[in-house]
Amino acid sequence: MAxxxxxxxxxxxxxxxxxxxxxxxxxxxxxxxxxQFTIRDVLEQELGSKEKVDHIFFEAGKLAGKSFVExxxxxxxxxxxxxxxxxxxxxxxxxxxxxxxxxxxxxxNLIISIEEDLDCSGLPDTGMETCHYxxxxxxxxxxxxxxxxxxxxxxxxxxxxxRTCRFEAQKTDK
Numbered sequence: 001m002a003x004x005x006x007x008x009x010x011x012x013x014x015x016x017x018x019x020x021x022x023x024x025x026x027x028x029x030x031x032x033x034x035x036q037f038t039i040r041d042v043l044e045q046e047l048g049s050k051e052k053v054d055h056i057f058f059e060a061g062k063l064a065g066k067s068f069v070e071x072x073x074x075x076x077x078x079x080x081x082x083x084x085x086x087x088x089x090x091x092x093x094x095x096x097x098x099x100x101x102x103x104x105x106x107x108x109n110l111i112i113s114i115e116e117d118l119d120c121s122g123l124p125d126t127g128m129e130t131c132h133y134x135x136x137x138x139x140x141x142x143x144x145x146x147x148x149x150x151x152x153x154x155x156x157x158x159x160x161x162x163r164t165c166r167f168e169a170q171k172t173d174k
Contacts (some may be wrong), residue, residue: 010061010071032118036133054132061136062143070143079107082145090114096121101166107146110169112138113156117165120158129157133166138167149173 006012012021069082072089076082080103082090087098096117103110115121120130131154139152149172156166 004069005007008067010067020143028120036119057132058136058137058139061133061138062099062140063136065137065140068137069144070173071161072144073141079103086141110142110170111155111166112169113164115164115165120165122160123147125161126159128159130159131167132159134165138169140167146171 006019040053040057043056044050044132047053068089072093073082073085076085081118083098083100083103087100090096090098096114099113099115101111101113117131117134121136123130135152135154139150142148142150142152148168152167152169154165155168156162156164158165
């Protein structure tokens, strides 16, 4: 593997307030999606496979989920407290509206939905699930909190005709 030039760290984000004193920290959702879907397009052309690109987005989401909760939520005493704090932070950062629809008594299975998400809310019905990054983000967050490994799969998607993105998370053997 080649030397990594940009291993993720929060220092790469920089001081956004200092760097953008006049226009601020916010940008429009269209610009986020422009970034996301042009990268996806170029990666598909370069790698020749939607599946490889989906995997890259999943892995990036996993790293982002772990990094986000480590910095903004922290490890909590219970999964319930963690999910409650995560819900608040996702809304505060305008990432989406997280709803915990179901949690098994032993925390093995969860159903989580994210409304008004960054990736696909409002997109046309394409017949393809889009939220591989979100799957990874949820996995990274749950793995960080619990110390276990979860598999996360989108089971409803705006781009499949749903009006929310819904994910099933199941604890797996490491």
